[in-house]
Amino acid sequence: MQNLIFKNIFSIPIITGFFLISAINLSAQSNLINRIEQQKKDSVARNQLEKSVERYQDRDNKKDTLDEDFDDDLMESHPADDLYNSIWTRERLNPYQTPPSALPDSIYIDCSEFAFPLSETSINSRFGPRWHRMHYGTDLKLQVGDSVRAVFSGKVRIVDYEPHGYGNYIVIRHNNGLESVYGHLSRVLVTENQEIKAGELIAYGGSTGRSTGPHLHLEFRYMGNAFDTEHLVNYANRLILDDILLITKDKMFRYQVQAKNIGSQPRSKYYTVRRGDTISKIAARNGVSVRTITKLNKISATAKLKTGQRLKIR
Numbered sequence: 001m002q003n004l005i006f007k008n009i010f011s012i013p014i015i016t017g018f019f020l021i022s023a024i025n026l027s028a029q030s031n032l033i034n035r036i037e038q039q040k041k042d043s044v045a046r047n048q049l050e051k052s053v054e055r056y057q058d059r060d061n062k063k064d065t066l067d068e069d070f071d072d073d074l075m076e077s078h079p080a081d082d083l084y085n086s087i088w089t090r091e092r093l094n095p096y097q098t099p100p101s102a103l104p105d106s107i108y109i110d111c112s113e114f115a116f117p118l119s120e121t122s123i124n125s126r127f128g129p130r131w132h133r134m135h136y137g138t139d140l141k142l143q144v145g146d147s148v149r150a151v152f153s154g155k156v157r158i159v160d161y162e163p164h165g166y167g168n169y170i171v172i173r174h175n176n177g178l179e180s181v182y183g184h185l186s187r188v189l190v191t192e193n194q195e196i197k198a199g200e201l202i203a204y205g206g207s208t209g210r211s212t213g214p215h216l217h218l219e220f221r222y223m224g225n226a227f228d229t230e231h232l233v234n235y236a237n238r239l240i241l242d243d244i245l246l247i248t249k250d251k252m253f254r255y256q257v258q259a260k261n262i263g264s265q266p267r268s269k270y271y272t273v274r275r276g277d278t279i280s281k282i283a284a285r286n287g288v289s290v291r292t293i294t295k296l297n298k299i300s301a302t303a304k305l306k307t308g309q310r311l312k313i314r
């Protein structure tokens with residue numbers, strides 16, 4: 001009898017434990033399945049991308065005979081749908097996680113329907129590193145309330161407000177595979193998922209968000225990677241440089257290496273000593289060597305630390 005009660009008491013936690021472990025296993029499994037699914041999708045997207053580039057390159061090789069066929073193909077294939085593999089979310093500006101290294105060496109984009117977004121054409125600030133940060137767009141002068149127009153046809157993916165960044169902004173996915181971003185707007189006239197024609201009025205310009213005066217921040221992106229709008233637009237005559245934009249990752253995304261260097265420029269970092277800390281503990285916790293700490297603070301490795309003392313660790 002005693003033995004039976006003893007058994008029963010012990011079987012409860014064992015059964016509960018069993019269910020808990022099964023539940024944990026199930027959730028780990030579903031995570032794994034999700035990840036595998038995502039990897040499959042990514043590789044399908046990459047294959048489609050490579051195929052579409054091959055098609056474009058084929059056209060160049062057999063230009064005389066295949067031009068007409070190619071144009072039909074381009075109209076029907078909707079490259080943007082193929083490329084982005086039905087990733088359509090308003091949550092992030094770059095949800096694609098496709099670094100330039102994963103892109104083909106050269107990509108051709110049909111830009112023939114380009115429309116200049118503003119009535120003014122002066123550049124306030126160019127694409128490139130600025131004040132230890134990367135400036136991913138071209139700033140164009142405007143007056144508050146000026147019309148802002150879509151550069152190509154497509155569909156509005158994001159309408160949002162970022163008080164410390166773009167202010168009121170719009171992101172459009174274009175049918176040609178590019179995405180464009182319009183920042184610091186005073187008023188947005190479109191809604192998410194709305195289809196847009198090239199040259200269509202989408203917003204009024206302004207100075208919302210982090211902005212020192214009225215301007216349009218215009219960005220072009222390919223698979224989430226921003227590139228200089230001046231690779232495509234000739235601001236002197238408000239036209240595109242060429243009907244077909246050739247995206248070469250070496251040329252257009254090389255800045256990302258430079259941008260990383262800007263981001264990693266050493267800045268001083270301090271640590272406040274807690275009770276029981278030793279130099280080696282602090283070093284381990286902050287991922288630096290003991291020597292770095294002793295050198296930066298001109299102390300010996302056996303120095304006694306006081307609680308609340310500030311140590312330079314970088």
Ligand SMILES: [Zn+2]
Binds near residue numbers: 138139216217218
């Ligand atoms: Zn800007």
